[in-house]
Amino acid sequence: MAGNVSRAQMEDFRKGEDEGRRAEKAGRRHQVRFLPEGVWVEAEAGASLLEAIRSAGLGIQSSCGGKGSCGKCLVRILSGKAEIRKDNIPQAAQKQGYVLACQVIPQGPMTVEIPPESRVTGVELDMD
Numbered sequence: 001m002a003g004n005v006s007r008a009q010m011e012d013f014r015k016g017e018d019e020g021r022r023a024e025k026a027g028r029r030h031q032v033r034f035l036p037e038g039v040w041v042e043a044e045a046g047a048s049l050l051e052a053i054r055s056a057g058l059g060i061q062s063s064c065g066g067k068g069s070c071g072k073c074l075v076r077i078l079s080g081k082a083e084i085r086k087d088n089i090p091q092a093a094q095k096q097g098y099v100l101a102c103q104v105i106p107q108g109p110m111t112v113e114i115p116p117e118s119r120v121t122g123v124e125l126d127m128d
Contacts, residue, residue: 030106034058035078035113049075049082049101049112059120066102073101074118080110 029042032052043052050073053060061072068086076097083105087094101118 031109032056032080032106033109033111035111043106046105049099049104049106049110052106053101053114058114060101060114060118061120062102064102068100068103071100072118074098074115075101075104076113076115077104078111078113080112081107082110083107 028045030045031040032043032049033040034053034056037058039056039058041052041056043049043055047055048066050060050062050066053073053075060075062070063072064070066073068088071089074089074093077099078097082099084099085103085105086100087103089098089100101112101114
């Protein structure tokens, strides 16, 4: 029929390689928007949200160094897809979209809220 366009899609069936690894090899990046600042960053494929937050120059707590044990880097996913390595936070928080930034790998464009309790705030020094 005139006007019909057929499209072919090539699939990769190599064993042991998931979508995240293929994206990483292809050098794909994912756009992540952080609220409330409205700051956008292009996260490297395979990088955690914690790494993306730091590359955006935003301060977030992470006393365990990204191991997922301190629970300080809590963020809320408002939209987008992600791979979650560990989900060791209360189920009630998970249902509201909260995750640990160090345990989340973006799988596409995302919008993420960094709540005040997860942020690193200015430190006051007592000079007396």
